[in-house]
Amino acid sequence: MSLRHAMLGLLAERPASGYDLMKRFETSLTNVWPATQSQVYGELGKLAKTGLLEVVAEGPRGRKEYAITAEGRAELRHWLAETRPERSHRNEALLRVFFLDLLTPLEAVAYLATEAERAAELRAELEQVGEKVDWDDGPLSVNGRLALEYGLRLRAMQEEWARWAAEQLGGAGAAESEAGKS
Amino acid sequence: MSLRHAMLGLLAERPASGYDLMKRFETSLTNVWPATQSQVYGELGKLAKTGLLEVVAEGPRGRKEYAITAEGRAELRHWLAETRPERSHRNEALLRVFFLDLLTPLEAVAYLATEAERAAELRAELEQVGEKVDWDDGPLSVNGRLALEYGLRLRAMQEEWARWAAEQLGGAGAAESEAGKS
DNA sequence: GTTGACATGTAATACGTTACATGATTCG
DNA sequence: CGAATCATGTAACGTATTACATGTCAAC
Structure with a gap:
């Protein structure tokens, strides 16, 4: 379930919309954690509902800007510092x-x-x-x-x-x- | 969809039951293509239904031994020789x-x-x-x-x-x- | 006014994991 | 007769991919 953590990580740097996040997945993260548009929007919804993210601004064209919450930062830190990465490695x-x-x-x-x-x-x-x-x-x-x-x-x-x-x-x-x- | 090809590849060497295949996934292939028991039995059924495998013997305890068919070998060769491997690489x-x-x-x-x-x-x-x-x-x-x-x-x-x-x-x-x- | 970038979402399908569920045979 | 191994399958759930569907705004 690292998509969630990838998104939290990106939003930890600065708030962004789903559209913004997609672009960052396509550039920097594409080689380590590819994600599709469907996934990003879907996960944004779930993360907002569980309180790890919140909508901090609404812009033109229905744009919703999300920011990470304190709870989200805690989850991200927990993942980074207290869990071991999976190494499933299908090749x-x-x-x-x-x-x-x-x-x-x-x-x-x-x-x-x-x-x-x-x-x-x-x-x-x-x-x-x-x-x-x-x-x-x-x-x-x-x-x-x-x-x-x-x-x-x-x-x-x-x-x-x-x-x-x-x-x-x-x-x-x-x-x-x-x-x-x- | 390489699970299918992994199974065809193992069965190309010699016929086997789902149980046999599982053991081979757990040993030799575990590092390159892990598979669960559910997946193996499910895929055996599908492959038999589409004619890439056939049941060649039934043994005690409902054991079904599967063998690769000519069509299955063709599919396997096609995969090996005429398609390029995916390199998705989530890490x-x-x-x-x-x-x-x-x-x-x-x-x-x-x-x-x-x-x-x-x-x-x-x-x-x-x-x-x-x-x-x-x-x-x-x-x-x-x-x-x-x-x-x-x-x-x-x-x-x-x-x-x-x-x-x-x-x-x-x-x-x-x-x-x-x-x-x- | 039309093209391109911005922007969000849903639906269908497939793949993968975990847990559940059952039972037969062999060996000591 | 009890334990280990053999043996097959289903159900529920989560994750990922593709395609569909819609609409706004800015710039030329």
């Missing part, structure tokens, strides 16, 4: 690895090579993000820098692993390919 | 990093230190798994070795990152702590 790309023997060796190597390339691409995208962000833009950007570094290291690791794994199979793949030729 | 531990400024510097550093320790623990657990597995036990164990290496590298990366991140904040935390003392 479709890795699931496929378990079944790679159902492909030909060449196909399997190709899969791993594509994974390596994709990791490199994602890494490059993150580097772009890093260059665009204003690092003097408050605490969220300081923390964002830490999260960004995690992403860079993760993608680097994934690329290296995929190349290593391809090599592990590559022996077999290459051998079979060579055998086919001779 | 609660990293979400918290964005809000670390809501804790005191010392609390934040403590959070990262705990994360580093947890990563080290998980890495040690994986090493244990690696020592117990019979690596000459068919294709699934060959692939499992690749997946295991991914896990080892991931945990090592996480530990290093968390220590690095703690150091980044640690300057501030230590300085404030020192300031408080003086």
Whole structure:
């Protein structure tokens, strides 16, 4: 149930409307906790009803600005300081690895090579993000820098692993390919 | 919808009952694609109804042994060879990093230190798994070795990152702590 | 006046978790 | 005969995705 905490966290910095929050989910949080518009509006309603948020202003076009309450801050702190994060970690790309023997060796190597390339691409995208962000833009950007570094290291690791794994199979793949030729 | 493909993949090796599959989810696949008993039985029913699986034997205690059909193999191959894995990647531990400024510097550093320790623990657990597995036990164990290496590298990366991140904040935390003392 | 950004919501569907519910067989 | 394991299923609830549905305001 971390969507709730993501929203409380964003609102802890400053009040915002559902629309505002959506934009922040799409930018900074998109890589760690994606959320859809439906989810955000739905959860705003629930959080307001349970007193963790309150509507502090209404603007044009039915705009409702929400702010975190003392109770909301308490819940957020509790989550941050007194609970351990879940590490469920479903990983479709890795699931496929378990079944790679159902492909030909060449196909399997190709899969791993594509994974390596994709990791490199994602890494490059993150580097772009890093260059665009204003690092003097408050605490969220300081923390964002830490999260960004995690992403860079993760993608680097994934690329290296995929190349290593391809090599592990590559022996077999290459051998079979060579055998086919001779 | 990868639960379905995980099940097809396991059944591609050999036929099994829901109960058998559960055990395999709890051991080899638990780290990449956890599944509950409810899910497994539910999905078995759906897969049989759509013709991707069939019941090939009935045993004591109502045991039903399922085998993958030609259609099921086709679907599995299609998934493996012709679709790209999803990389949605919700990460609660990293979400918290964005809000670390809501804790005191010392609390934040403590959070990262705990994360580093947890990563080290998980890495040690994986090493244990690696020592117990019979690596000459068919294709699934060959692939499992690749997946295991991914896990080892991931945990090592996480530990290093968390220590690095703690150091980044640690300057501030230590300085404030020192300031408080003086 | 029309396009684009702002702004909020609901409905249908699927996926996942927990708890409930039941019973058969084997082994000591 | 009692405990452990084998074995299957349903129900309730919560979370997530997609699509639908509506309407306002500002700027050109």
